[in-house]
Amino acid sequence: MYETSYHRAGSVAEAAALMAKAEDGKFLSGGQTLIPTMKQRLAAPSDLIDLRSVEEMKGISEDGGTVTIGAATAHYDVATSEVVQRLIPGLASLAGGIGDPAVRYMGTIGGSIANNDPAADYPSALVALGAAVTTNKRSLSAEEFFTGMFETALDEDEIVTSVSFPVPEKSAYAKYPNPASRYAMAGVFVAKAKDGGVRVAVTGAGQDGVFRVADMETALSGNWSADAVAGVTVGSDDLLSDIHGSADYRANLVTVMAKRAVAAAG
Structure with a gap:
């Protein structure tokens, strides 16, 4: 790995400020793709801004026929959530089948969709359920968000903060x-x-x-x-x-x- 500066952000605002100061920063939200890529020397960000400790980006809630999941919520928490299992069992099952236990404990829904690996599981759920992706700047429909292989509509300094799913039949x-x-x-x-x-x-x-x-x-x-x-x-x-x-x-x-x-x- 190349030398990098690590930052643990405590809020969305702090993460955005750290990114603004970085020469070539990357947001880290689980690191299941970024860290191996860095180990292979295929990426060399000047700064890593870790989002996993941002409490406002965690948690799962239900309100008015919509389930909202914070972007820093781990796959394991989505899979085992009583709310998700009851209202969107397909999503709970999907999360429970991602990688292995280590990946499910570390990886997050926000990190997965921001990376948009063509073989990742979550994009299919977001598109099929008509989900909305909320960032620190705006809200996008899933089909607006995913733009191609490993590509999304996110700006370089934009942070996914949550994903909202309409409850299906x-x-x-x-x-x-x-x-x-x-x-x-x-x-x-x-x-x-x-x-x-x-x-x-x-x-x-x-x-x-x-x-x-x-x-x-x-x-x-x-x-x-x-x-x-x-x-x-x-x-x-x-x-x-x-x-x-x-x-x-x-x-x-x-x-x-x-x-x-x-x-x-x-």
């Missing part, structure tokens, strides 16, 4: 994990809103990160069942292809995972 997530990393080779989150709207979002398979499958949404709107998506295929032209699986293989996985997610949602 039904939700579930199913993924086929890479056996080594536990990252999704294809993960599908399905959600049926209380107004009847259906969203299907896919992670792990797309070259540009998370994406929706309109044909599956249409099929499920008319018939919420695994059979409804069984015959819906996804084109492979824009899907990832690597040593773990070809684009055609991932296209098939999307349909299989969609069926499993719908079945799990009930």
